[in-house]
Amino acid sequence: xxxxxxxxxxxxxxxxxxxxxxxxxxxxxxxxxxxxxxxxxxxxxxxxxxxxxxxxxxxxxxxxxxxxxxxxxxxxxxxxxxxxxxxxxxxxxxxxxxxxxxxxxxxxxxxxxxxxxxxxxxxxxxxxxxxxxxxxxxxxxxxxxxxxxxxxxxxxxxxxxxxxxxxxxxxxxxxxxxxxxxxxxxxxxxxxxxxxxxxxxxxxxxxxxxxxxxxxxxxxxxxxxxxxxxxxxxxxxxxxxxxxxxxxxxxxxxxxxxx
Amino acid sequence: xxxxxxxxxxxxxxxxxxxxxxxxxxxxxxxxxxxxxxxxxxxxxxxxxxxxxxxxxxxxxxxxxxxxxxxxxxxxxxxxxxxxxxxxxxxxxxxxxxxxxxxxxxxxxxxxxxxxxxxxxxxxxxxxxxxxxxxxxxxxxxxxxxxxxxxxxxxxxxxxxxxxxxxxxxxxxxxxxxxxxxxxxxxxxxxxxxxxxxxxxxxxxxxxxxxxxxxxxxxxxxxxxxxxxxxxxxxxxxxxxxxxxxxxxxxxxxxxxxxxxxxxxxxxxxxxxxxxxxxxxxxxxxxxxxxxxxxxxxxxxxxxxxxxxxxxxxxxxxxxxxxxxxxxxx
Numbered sequence: 001x002x003x004x005x006x007x008x009x010x011x012x013x014x015x016x017x018x019x020x021x022x023x024x025x026x027x028x029x030x031x032x033x034x035x036x037x038x039x040x041x042x043x044x045x046x047x048x049x050x051x052x053x054x055x056x057x058x059x060x061x062x063x064x065x066x067x068x069x070x071x072x073x074x075x076x077x078x079x080x081x082x083x084x085x086x087x088x089x090x091x092x093x094x095x096x097x098x099x100x101x102x103x104x105x106x107x108x109x110x111x112x113x114x115x116x117x118x119x120x121x122x123x124x125x126x127x128x129x130x131x132x133x134x135x136x137x138x139x140x141x142x143x144x145x146x147x148x149x150x151x152x153x154x155x156x157x158x159x160x161x162x163x164x165x166x167x168x169x170x171x172x173x174x175x176x177x178x179x180x181x182x183x184x185x186x187x188x189x190x191x192x193x194x195x196x197x198x199x200x201x202x203x204x205x206x207x208x209x210x211x212x213x214x215x216x217x218x219x220x221x222x223x224x225x226x227x228x229x230x231x232x233x234x235x236x237x238x239x240x241x242x243x244x245x246x247x248x249x250x251x252x253x254x255x256x257x258x259x
Numbered sequence: 260x261x262x263x264x265x266x267x268x269x270x271x272x273x274x275x276x277x278x279x280x281x282x283x284x285x286x287x288x289x290x291x292x293x294x295x296x297x298x299x300x301x302x303x304x305x306x307x308x309x310x311x312x313x314x315x316x317x318x319x320x321x322x323x324x325x326x327x328x329x330x331x332x333x334x335x336x337x338x339x340x341x342x343x344x345x346x347x348x349x350x351x352x353x354x355x356x357x358x359x360x361x362x363x364x365x366x367x368x369x370x371x372x373x374x375x376x377x378x379x380x381x382x383x384x385x386x387x388x389x390x391x392x393x394x395x396x397x398x399x400x401x402x403x404x405x406x407x408x409x410x411x412x413x414x415x416x417x418x419x420x421x422x423x424x425x426x427x428x429x430x431x432x433x434x435x436x437x438x439x440x441x442x443x444x445x446x447x448x449x450x451x452x453x454x455x456x457x458x459x460x461x462x463x464x465x466x467x468x469x470x471x472x473x474x475x476x477x478x479x480x481x482x483x484x485x486x487x488x489x490x491x492x493x494x495x496x497x498x499x500x501x502x503x504x505x506x507x508x509x510x511x512x513x514x515x516x517x518x519x520x521x522x523x524x525x526x527x528x529x530x531x532x533x534x535x536x537x538x539x540x541x542x543x544x545x546x547x548x549x550x551x552x553x554x555x556x557x558x559x560x561x562x563x564x565x566x567x568x569x570x571x572x573x574x575x576x577x578x579x580x581x582x583x584x585x586x587x588x589x
Binding site: 002017021 | 436
């Protein structure tokens with residue numbers, strides 16, 4: 001019970017930091033506006049008819065999955081900031097388990113990522129993305145799974161970073177290719193074999209495809225847009241989450257004490 | 260109250276002649292990855308319950324590494340370290356419950372208020388359940404916080420954002436946080452670095468009061484040698500080795516002697532007298548006599564010549580410290 005209290009306190013700290021940061025709050029509103037309204041809108045007008053499906057809905061699902069996944073992963077890097085500001089010392093000398101600390105961080109960054117995508121969903125309704133209350137209800141567990149996956153992925157990456165600057169470089173290197181390999185803005189039904197192989201090991205691919213599987217379910221475009229059945233995506237994400245989480249936590253704890 | 264319970268338990272141990280060291284360090288070695296030398300190389304010392312222990316040494320001597328191992332944030336390469344009888348590696352969680360730590364670098368979350376920092380600490384140490392707001396926290400927590408804030412002189416400022424607190428106030432906040440879980444040992448890693456003179460004095464006044472009230476064991480690392488003068492025991496580290504260990508008085512007496520400065524109108528007679536007395540002395544404008552085990556009274560009483568100057572100088576811990584480090588460099 002006390003470990004759960006500690007997890008809640010660590011998670012609440014991250015959400016509180018987000019709410020108190022005006023810059024991040026403004027970015028949370030401006031970013032979806034720019035992405036869906038400007039990018040999605042222009043692509044819909046110029047490419048929508050040619051590709052034969054709703055490009056705004058395609059862009060929305062891509063950015064929704066990407067934001068949930070990437071925001072949680074990047075949020076985990078605040079453990080590096082904490083280490084530099086030495087708040088991590090306060091966490092790591094406390095008697096709670098290291099797993100509780102990391103789970104609290106992932107939960108907190110999940111809450112932040114979900115708070116960040118709420119304006120996304122509002123914009124989607126305004127731009128008439130075909131979302132029903134059932135879609136929104138189904139997107140809740142999808143969002144949680146996407147965030148947990150991002151958190152585990154971020155934890156694994158954390159072990160390769162020494163400071164905030166390194167984290168920015170590594171994140172650019174790791175996430176930018178995934179935008180293309182996961183089909184964030186363009187379909188990836190046809191890829192050369194080497195890019196297809198890279199796409200298969202990109203965690204973002206399964207997050208975005210699962211989001212699209214929910215939103216496009218029952219539409220005529222489903223076969224054109226969605227790569228794999230939602231059950232397959234869920235199974236792959238669970239497997240990746242388990243592997244990344246165990247490996248990431250083990251490496252992180254070892255690195256923290258065996259310097 | 261937990262302090263009182265612990266005090267009586269300690270008294271019982273002492274009555275039975277069973278004082279158990281609160282901190283036990285035996286042959287501690289730490290070599291960082293890719294390092295070519297040990298940062299801590301065979302360090303051993305013990306600290307009894309209620310003692311004020313000071314760990315001294317120049318930059319890179321191994322003080323912070325030793326403290327990091329004692330507080331479980333770093334694994335030792337070899338050796339045995341126990342805090343309150345608990346092994347720092349095998350029983351790290353139990354050690355963490357016994358220790359309060361004030362870090363060398365500030366470890367507060369600048370995005371939160373002082374109270375929110377303390378609340379997170381209290382929850383991490385399993386003292387109280389999590390509540391999202393201060394007013395929902397148990398009454399016992401609110402009372403404990405107010406009491407500690409008043410004792411350190413922070414008062415209502417504890418509710419301000421940490422960003423708006425001065426350096427001295429932040430240190431006080433860290434002390435409140437470090438004491439919330441009634442630790443048996445309080446580790447202070449250069450606690451006054453970056454503080455102005457008034458804040459330093461206030462901090463030590465409070466720590467002195469704390470020792471009188473709770474009989475807490477204190478382990479201090481510092482570069483301010485005057486802060487260690489009042490310690491029960493000091494340990495001087497250099498290049499990862501213990502180069503001096505004992506009471507400040509013992510360390511001073513072993514490495515730096517009391518001096519007597521005298522002079523007389525008849526300097527030749529005074530010189531002859533000092534030679535007869537067989538005391539080591541030097542002349543540099545005045546006569547400097549090293550009181551190697553003698554008292555100033557003994558020496559002065561044996562001199563018949565009228566003196567024009569009489570002054571004694573007791574060595575400080577800083578004198579002894581500098582001699583030790585100079586000897587090490589030679």
